[in-house]
Amino acid sequence: MNVVLLRIAARNLMRQRKRTMLLAGAIAFGIMIVTIINGFAGSFVKNISDNFSYLMGGHVFVSGSEYTPSGKRISIIRDDSVIMQALEDSGQKWVSLQKTSQTIATLIFEGKSMQQTLTGIDLSHSGMIKERLALVDGNWDNISWPNAIIISQSIAKKLNVLPGDVLVAQLQTITGQNNVGEFRVAAITIDSSFVGSMMTYVQLEYLNSLIGLGKNEYMSLGIMLERLEKSGPFANALYTSMKGMGLNLFDRSTKKEDGSMTPFQAMLLEQKTEQWTGTKYRLYTIDDVLAQAQQIVVALDTGSTVVLIVLFAIVMIGISNTFRMAMYERIREIGTMRAIGVQRNEIRSMFLYEALLLALAGAIAGIILALIAMGLLTFISFDPLSPVFLILKRGHFSFYVPPLRAIGNILLIAVLTLVAVYAPANAAAKLPPAEALRTVK
Amino acid sequence: MHSNVFLKTRGLKKESYFIIILAMLFFVGLNPLLAQSKPDPKALIKQVDDLSDFSGKDFSAVFTIVTQKPGEKDSVTQARIFRRDLKKQFVILILLPEVNKGQGYLREDDNVWFYDPTSRKFSHSSMKENLQNTKAKNSDFTLSTFAEDYTVTKMTDGMVGKFPVWILDLKAKTNEVAYDRVVLYIRKDRTMLLKREDYSVNGRLMRTTAYPKYVELEGRLLPSQILIVDEVNKGEKSQITMAEQSVSPLPDRVFTKAFLEQVSR
Numbered sequence: 001m002n003v004v005l006l007r008i009a010a011r012n013l014m015r016q017r018k019r020t021m022l023l024a025g026a027i028a029f030g031i032m033i034v035t036i037i038n039g040f041a042g043s044f045v046k047n048i049s050d051n052f053s054y055l056m057g058g059h060v061f062v063s064g065s066e067y068t069p070s071g072k073r074i075s076i077i078r079d080d081s082v083i084m085q086a087l088e089d090s091g092q093k094w095v096s097l098q099k100t101s102q103t104i105a106t107l108i109f110e111g112k113s114m115q116q117t118l119t120g121i122d123l124s125h126s127g128m129i130k131e132r133l134a135l136v137d138g139n140w141d142n143i144s145w146p147n148a149i150i151i152s153q154s155i156a157k158k159l160n161v162l163p164g165d166v167l168v169a170q171l172q173t174i175t176g177q178n179n180v181g182e183f184r185v186a187a188i189t190i191d192s193s194f195v196g197s198m199m200t201y202v203q204l205e206y207l208n209s210l211i212g213l214g215k216n217e218y219m220s221l222g223i224m225l226e227r228l229e230k231s232g233p234f235a236n237a238l239y240t241s242m243k244g245m246g247l248n249l250f251d252r253s254t255k256k257e258d259g260s261m262t263p264f265q266a267m268l269l270e271q272k273t274e275q276w277t278g279t280k281y282r283l284y285t286i287d288d289v290l291a292q293a294q295q296i297v298v299a300l301d302t303g304s305t306v307v308l309i310v311l312f313a314i315v316m317i318g319i320s321n322t323f324r325m326a327m328y329e330r331i332r333e334i335g336t337m338r339a340i341g342v343q344r345n346e347i348r349s350m351f352l353y354e355a356l357l358l359a360l361a362g363a364i365a366g367i368i369l370a371l372i373a374m375g376l377l378t379f380i381s382f383d384p385l386s387p388v389f390l391i392l393k394r395g396h397f398s399f400y401v402p403p404l405r406a407i408g409n410i411l412l413i414a415v416l417t418l419v420a421v422y423a424p425a426n427a428a429a430k431l432p433p434a435e436a437l438r439t440v441k
Numbered sequence: 442m443h444s445n446v447f448l449k450t451r452g453l454k455k456e457s458y459f460i461i462i463l464a465m466l467f468f469v470g471l472n473p474l475l476a477q478s479k480p481d482p483k484a485l486i487k488q489v490d491d492l493s494d495f496s497g498k499d500f501s502a503v504f505t506i507v508t509q510k511p512g513e514k515d516s517v518t519q520a521r522i523f524r525r526d527l528k529k530q531f532v533i534l535i536l537l538p539e540v541n542k543g544q545g546y547l548r549e550d551d552n553v554w555f556y557d558p559t560s561r562k563f564s565h566s567s568m569k570e571n572l573q574n575t576k577a578k579n580s581d582f583t584l585s586t587f588a589e590d591y592t593v594t595k596m597t598d599g600m601v602g603k604f605p606v607w608i609l610d611l612k613a614k615t616n617e618v619a620y621d622r623v624v625l626y627i628r629k630d631r632t633m634l635l636k637r638e639d640y641s642v643n644g645r646l647m648r649t650t651a652y653p654k655y656v657e658l659e660g661r662l663l664p665s666q667i668l669i670v671d672e673v674n675k676g677e678k679s680q681i682t683m684a685e686q687s688v689s690p691l692p693d694r695v696f697t698k699a700f701l702e703q704v705s706r
Contacts, residue, residue: 068617070615070617072617106674108673108674111511111512111674111675111676113674168673170647170673170674172569173616173642175615175616175617176567176569176617176619177613177616177617177618177619177620177621177641177642178569178619178620178621178639178641178642178647179641179642179643180641180643180645180647180673181643210642210643212616212642
């Protein structure tokens with residue numbers, strides 16, 4: 001690299017400060033927009049995954065399915081001792097396990113009713129419940145009631161219930177028979193989020209008795225890990241371990257050849273169409289469930305790249321014209337330089353250095369502006385009951401720009417600017433010195 | 442004195458034995474007569490099923506369902522129903538309310554599909570689901586299968602209004618029938634279901650259905666008015682009225698998804 005040429009290029013940029021500021025500003029604006037989109041996409045999946053982990057009570061899940069003698073498919077894990085053994089044998093670590101049964105019920109209280117998904121867990125021994133839920137009414141001692149129900153503030157308001165009130169629940173058993181249960185409101189939780197407001201927790205044992213499951217049976221085992229990122233390797237190890245123990249499992253890797261289905265969707269289809277005897281298990285992670293969210297990220301990233309290219313196509317036309325103008329402004333200077341021995345390629349390099357410095361300055365300014373804008377956006381607080389909450393981090397925007405993505409954007413801008421400036425730089429390099437010196441502006 | 446009392450007591454005992462034996466003979470003799478008047482419960486519920494069975498013929502009718510819920514304005518749902526019992530097929534086409542017009546249900550064997558003309562998509566439904574926002578279930582509009590699904594655990598007699606009835610307590614044969622226990626009140630003088638009670642798995646009364654009016658169609662008695670009372674959601678009830686009933690043949694295309702798509706346009 002010729003340092004003298006670099007210094008001349010920098011000096012040239014400083015000579016026309018206003019013009020340089022405008023060009024760098026245009027580049028900075030483009031980079032800022034694209035970086036914000038990338039930052040949003042970067043945290044999108046993580047936020048959704050975290051929120052869904054909370055909703056579903058785990059990062060990795062095992063559920064069981066079997067057919068009744070009449071051919072109806074039901075969700076059930078009858079005996080989990082082999083799964084527990086497979087967990088131990090997998091050599092993986094987990095934070096907590098949660099056995100869950102779920103059903104949709106109509107909750108009724110004094111003429112008011114609403115449909116709600118009831119999640120049955122062992123309330124008395126669930127650490128997750130006390131850790132994640134904040135009570136607005138009732139107390140934790142009540143959750144030991146055999147028919148305890150924990151509802152959110154918004155549900156309590158809709159049904160007009162208080163702790164101690166008894167709700168009637170109309171629901172169906174796993175085989176589709178109608179049944180009625182009575183739940184006593186043990187506690188009312190603060191609507192900390194859209195997700196939280198949807199959750200209604202009941203005692204697993206009582207719910208099982210209503211939906212036709214045995215005392216020790218349940219529908220799904222949720223495994224909470226230290227970090228979401230560990231769910232993939234954990235699931236692979238557990239899958240191998242369960243297979244090794246002779247359990248009948250749905251294939252985790254099947255995918256439609258045309259790519260129209262994610263492996264998880266293919267697994268669900270397989271579950272619907274296939275017939276088997278005994279219990280067949282489904283092992284999946286939050287990431288498997290949210291594979292389509294990953295497709296949204298790909299779409300956002302692709303969209304941001306298209307925006308970047310379109311914005312820079314416009315900016316590049318401006319830069320190319322500006323450099324052509326600069327070439328004519330400096331035509332006698334170029335002639336003088338050529339006359340004192342500066343070579344053609346050095347004149348070309350000088351212009352290209354100028355363009356490169358302009359691109360880098362604009363890109364770095366753009367990233368700094370994006371960081372400031374993202375910082376300011378995180379201060380905006382959203383209504384916890386808004387569905388947007390699912391893609392937010394505790395009710396606020398959060399951003400994560402992958403470093404390689406940022407570097408890639410800077411390189412893309414540098415290359416595009418060099419391409420735009422190459423033609424005027426080449427024209428300047430090819431100017432005959434005598435002709436350039438004779439030119440009168 | 443003592444011996445007299447003893448003799449008298451012995452005489453009384455003899456008389457008592459005689460009366461008891463006479464009564465036993467009387468009842469034994471009467472038993473065939475009693476057995477004759479008490480119908481076979483299984484045959485009785487089969488007769489109830491047969492009343493709604495139009496196998497070999499097609500059936501269509503318009504049902505108007507007025508649903509009352511506390512604190513809400515009465516809602517009116519109207520549906521045209523087409524049935525082909527031989528092939529276990531039915532189509533329910535919603536005519537009212539205007540906002541749901543064009544929605545429909547199609548039953549093919551054991552699958553029930555719901556069609557939404559707004560999204561132009563079919564989704565899975567079931568016989569056990571309520572029809573729209575009413576208290577009636579899809580299964581209320583098909584032929585009943587009490588004899589196939591239930592066993593009679595008890596048969597007593599009683600009254601519904603001024604009519605003497607047989608009260609049949611039914612228990613589901615499998616755990617896949619919508620109601621685990623059903624109590625039927627069937628008129629004695631003519632096989633007509635007057636009242637039905639549906640119970641949950643844990644024995645709670647969930648729904649009472651009354652059949653106050655009947656019409657005759659092709660020699661069969663069909664309820665033309667049905668009153669369904671939700672016993673869990675107190676105060677909620679639906680009244681169903683049947684009109685335009687017919688057993689005229691229907692074209693095969695009626696029982697297809699294409700028909701629902703076509704009529705909703």
